[in-house]
Amino acid sequence: MGKGDATREIILDEAAGLARQVGLGGLTIGSLATRTGMSKSGLFAHFGSKEAMQLQVLDHETDRFTSEVVRPALSAPRGEPRVRALFEGWLAWDSADGGCPLVAAAFELDDQPGPVRDRLLHNQRDWFDTLATIASTGVAEGHFRPDTDPRQFAQDIEGIMLAFHVASRLLSDPDAAARAHRGLDALLAAAAAPAAP
Amino acid sequence: MGKGDATREIILDEAAGLARQVGLGGLTIGSLATRTGMSKSGLFAHFGSKEAMQLQVLDHETDRFTSEVVRPALSAPRGEPRVRALFEGWLAWDSADGGCPLVAAAFELDDQPGPVRDRLLHNQRDWFDTLATIASTGVAEGHFRPDTDPRQFAQDIEGIMLAFHVASRLLSDPDAAARAHRGLDALLAAAAAPAAP
DNA sequence: GCTTCTGACGAACGATCGTGCTAAAAAGGA
DNA sequence: TCCTTTTTAGCACGATCGTTCGTCAGAAGC
Numbered sequence: 001m002g003k004g005d006a007t008r009e010i011i012l013d014e015a016a017g018l019a020r021q022v023g024l025g026g027l028t029i030g031s032l033a034t035r036t037g038m039s040k041s042g043l044f045a046h047f048g049s050k051e052a053m054q055l056q057v058l059d060h061e062t063d064r065f066t067s068e069v070v071r072p073a074l075s076a077p078r079g080e081p082r083v084r085a086l087f088e089g090w091l092a093w094d095s096a097d098g099g100c101p102l103v104a105a106a107f108e109l110d111d112q113p114g115p116v117r118d119r120l121l122h123n124q125r126d127w128f129d130t131l132a133t134i135a136s137t138g139v140a141e142g143h144f145r146p147d148t149d150p151r152q153f154a155q156d157i158e159g160i161m162l163a164f165h166v167a168s169r170l171l172s173d174p175d176a177a178a179r180a181h182r183g184l185d186a187l188l189a190a191a192a193a194p195a196a197p
Numbered sequence: 198m199g200k201g202d203a204t205r206e207i208i209l210d211e212a213a214g215l216a217r218q219v220g221l222g223g224l225t226i227g228s229l230a231t232r233t234g235m236s237k238s239g240l241f242a243h244f245g246s247k248e249a250m251q252l253q254v255l256d257h258e259t260d261r262f263t264s265e266v267v268r269p270a271l272s273a274p275r276g277e278p279r280v281r282a283l284f285e286g287w288l289a290w291d292s293a294d295g296g297c298p299l300v301a302a303a304f305e306l307d308d309q310p311g312p313v314r315d316r317l318l319h320n321q322r323d324w325f326d327t328l329a330t331i332a333s334t335g336v337a338e339g340h341f342r343p344d345t346d347p348r349q350f351a352q353d354i355e356g357i358m359l360a361f362h363v364a365s366r367l368l369s370d371p372d373a374a375a376r377a378h379r380g381l382d383a384l385l386a387a388a389a390a391p392a393a394p
Numbered sequence: 395g396c397t398t399c400t401g402a403c404g405a406a407c408g409a410t411c412g413t414g415c416t417a418a419a420a421a422g423g424a
Numbered sequence: 425t426c427c428t429t430t431t432t433a434g435c436a437c438g439a440t441c442g443t444t445c446g447t448c449a450g451a452a453g454c
Contacts, residue, residue, distance in 0.1 A: 003451090004401060021308045026222055029442065041444085042402040050442060098308055107304035110366040111218045111295055117367075124367060155360045155376045156383075162363070163356030169307040170314075170321060179352045186353075190383060200421065201431060227410065238413085239432040247412060 008046045011036055012060040015053065019061075020098025023108045024054050024116065054116050061101045062123045069093045070130060079141030080188060082134055083157075087184055090161055091177060099169050102127075103162065128154055135191075144191040156187055205243045208233055209257040212250065216258075217295025220305045221251050221313065251313050258298045259320045266290045267327060276338035277385060279331055280354075284381055287358055288374060296366050299324075300359065325351055332388075341388040353384055 014035050019027050029050060033040045047053040069089040076085035094100040106124055109117040131154035138144040144153075160183040167176035211232050216224050226247060230237040244250040266286040273282035291297040303321055306314040328351035335341040341350075357380040364373035 002400085007401085023220065023222065023305060025220065028440085030440065039403050040442090041404075044443070045402070048443095104304055104307075106363050106367050107301055108220060110301075110363070121367060124363070128364075128368065151372070152376050152379055155364055155373070156357075156380050158363070159356030159358075159360030159380065160353075161356075162359035163352045166303050166307070166321070166355070166359070167325075167352055170303050170318060171325065175348070176352070179349050182349055183353050183356065186387060190387065199430075204431085225410085226412065236433045238415095238434075241413070242432075245413095 004046070007038075008056075011038075011043060011046060012057055015057045016061050016064075016101060017098065019057055020101045020104065024057065024105050025108060025112075027054065027057070029053075051115060055119055058105065058116065058119050058123070065093065065100075065102060073134075079138040079143040083138060083188065084184070086131075086134060087157065087161075091164065091180065094161070094165055095168070095177075099165060103165055128158070131157060138191070142193055145193050148191050153187070153191065157184070160184055160187070201243070204235075205253075208235075208240060208243060209254055212254045213258050213261075213298060214295065216254055217298045217301065221254065221302050222305060222309075224251065224254070226250075248312060252316055255302065255313065255316050255320070262290065262297075262299060270331075276335040276340040280335060280385065281381070283328075283331060284354065284358075288361065288377065291358070291362055292365070292374075296362060300362055325355070328354060335388070339390055342390050345388045350384070350388065354381070357381055357384070 011032065015027060015032055018032060018035065027050075029040055029044055033043045036043065047056065069086070073082055073086035073089050076082045090100070094103070098104075102120070102123065105120050109120055128151075132150040135144070135148065135150040135153035135157075139146060139148050139150070160180050163183075164176050164180040167173045167179070208229065212224060212229055215229060215232065224247075226237055226241055230240045233240065244253065266283070270279055270283035270286050273279045287297070291300070295301075299317070299320065302317050306317055325348075329347040332341070332345065332347040332350035332354075336343060336345050336347070357377050360380075361373050361377040364370045364376070
């Protein structure tokens, strides 16, 4: 990794932190340059355009999300434990400062067509598929009833996560996490295969 | 209502439409002036500052939300029918172009301190209370089990709404609404009071 | 040693940002 | 109708936006 790649990584880290506060659209070359102690033009040269920078920030955060949340969860035992691991990982991830940047981007870009939205859409589809796949793994393991709809499960669990996000981050509700856990328990209980007698 | 108030109403309508696309922070006096066919300074004079304008846009949309979603639902019979009415009303409201602007604002401002966030926080607390109140009304009516936690119910139902928002608006999933309905059914079934024998 | 390439900088560009100030136009009550 | 108040436009301001360009120190290759 050359010097260029190293500083670009630093820039992306800083950019992600800034984007978590002001959104991807609120990212500014000038403020980012000040933050990193670089000149505007020196920083700009790394990307060539603001849009290219936004795309790289998006990819950067998606990679981080994959390695910090998704991959660890996939090393948990298949079925219900894996669902719980993913859920816990996500809660921790969203509780870090600024919250999940991808969630913020999803609500920011839902009505702004363009390459950035396209990229995010692709990532979010992958995420939704991951949720559904983990759910259907639970069925295959015999943890969940055979008629469980994986995509229904995916949308339900995502709802619990999103409600936690707003309850904890905006409303500062100290019970948000407890309720999220209770929501997940209810979801798992409803999907649970009847105990073999 | 004098002429000033009338045009200010027009401006706020237009501003809300724009904010649904680009967010409250993305609102711009210049673009708003172009949209309404006014001069920048003429438009600006109605508000005195950009922040004051954002606050009025927020109030404007909150009022609209109250009269288009909350109030109609409150005229439905108490208990479960009222929950369903509120839910249906919200789904329709969020399916209009741009989606629910308050949801977008909630995710945009969760990390941006200031008067605008404070106002939004206040509104969102009211909304959460409304959800909880309607839930506890269901308990009082005997539709829901006595041990139903109204605030748990509120966070759960909000999760279903938020998951619908992203599934339908970003992912363009045609099954989003159907899953939201199934999610609500499951929630209501879990809370339902056991039928009197 | 000299050359070449890379990474960063400073200055400047036109455009647009939010915000004043002043004057004209419009509205409304007498 | 006249007069006052309200509403709008015009113009200008400093700041900042994204972007381009020429330059230059230092690392790398020969």
